[in-house]
Amino acid sequence: MLSPSDVSASPSGAGRYAPSPSGDLHLGNLRTALYAWLFARSTGRAFRLRIEDLDRVREGSAQRQMDDLEALGIDWDGEPLIQSARTVAYEDAVARLRERGMVYECFCTRREIQEASSAPHGAPGAYPGTCRTLTADERTERARSRPAALRLRSETREWTVLDRYAGQYTGMVDDMVLVRNDGRAAYNLAVVVDDHFQGIDQVVRGDDLLSSAPRQSCLASLLGLGRVDYVHVPLALNREGKRLAKRDGAVTVAELRDNGVAPAEIVRMIASSMPLRSLRTDDAGALPESASQMLEVFDPETISLDPWTVLDPAAEVPRVSD
Ligand code: GLU
Numbered sequence: 001m002l003s004p005s006d007v008s009a010s011p012s013g014a015g016r017y018a019p020s021p022s023g024d025l026h027l028g029n030l031r032t033a034l035y036a037w038l039f040a041r042s043t044g045r046a047f048r049l050r051i052e053d054l055d056r057v058r059e060g061s062a063q064r065q066m067d068d069l070e071a072l073g074i075d076w077d078g079e080p081l082i083q084s085a086r087t088v089a090y091e092d093a094v095a096r097l098r099e100r101g102m103v104y105e106c107f108c109t110r111r112e113i114q115e116a117s118s119a120p121h122g123a124p125g126a127y128p129g130t131c132r133t134l135t136a137d138e139r140t141e142r143a144r145s146r147p148a149a150l151r152l153r154s155e156t157r158e159w160t161v162l163d164r165y166a167g168q169y170t171g172m173v174d175d176m177v178l179v180r181n182d183g184r185a186a187y188n189l190a191v192v193v194d195d196h197f198q199g200i201d202q203v204v205r206g207d208d209l210l211s212s213a214p215r216q217s218c219l220a221s222l223l224g225l226g227r228v229d230y231v232h233v234p235l236a237l238n239r240e241g242k243r244l245a246k247r248d249g250a251v252t253v254a255e256l257r258d259n260g261v262a263p264a265e266i267v268r269m270i271a272s273s274m275p276l277r278s279l280r281t282d283d284a285g286a287l288p289e290s291a292s293q294m295l296e297v298f299d300p301e302t303i304s305l306d307p308w309t310v311l312d313p314a315a316e317v318p319r320v321s322d
Helices: 027-042 061-071 087-099 110-117 136-143 187-197 207-222 253-258 263-273 291-297
Strands: 014-017 046-051 103-106 149-152 158-163 167-172 177-179 202-206 229-233
Touching (some): 014 202, 027 046, 027 061, 027 263, 027 291, 046 061, 061 253, 087 103, 087 177, 167 207, 177 187, 202 207, 263 291
Parallel strands (some): 014 046, 202 229
Antiparallel strands (some): 149 177, 158 167
């Protein structure tokens, strides 16, 4: 684990939360959002919001997510950045890579990639490079049946990032998709371009995304963009030990409210899971009830690095002390 000075405060930097508006936030998402806010605010950073709406979008969900964050006391600086309005910035980044011969068209289907990458000697999960060496004629031929995605012609196979809790983490870098074959920017490209645009120098998010960090950091470096401090935090799990999901029931702010659990109680539940210490030395049950109260007792050195198992959320609210 790194000492606090390794991941230092930067008065001009910013942290962020970047939800996908595919539905309501659940307890795991809310906990990650609180972590991101606490890490940013406790290091004097700005905090920014980004709506990652390049994939499946549920009508009205971005606004509901923002309302839920506000209900827990999370505030942010400036207007949220909306990825679907950022096409020109993504195109510009691809153009810069293209000028250096680092972009090629790929016509592979998911199945073709799966079959080719399970061949011996391929790095597991890596794009095997099938379309890397197509001739102009072959490309024209393949374009007749399928629109092309754009991939990075990567000269790097591995990249190491520094994460506050995982330490040095080395992961694979392959010829990642930059632009999907529906013309939209791919997740890795959009994250890197937007983190830079929003002045983000601290990325706090669920540890399911740690394996994406080397690709993103490598891409940022190719685009001449700065490095960020990574803090990947543990996820929330359900009683089966699987990642918490909305189908686990009573896990969103609205569902918990219907079960008589107010936002302040959700904050207490999450604070006790981290765990944060009590607000008062004479009362162990005096847990924070808002993001700003959490900040008073937040200590990145003492948070649990184990996943949070959520059994019965509505019944798990810590009792308020008398
Ligand atoms: N939009 C992604 C998600 O909701 C998060 C991306 C990120 O934090 O880099 O899982």
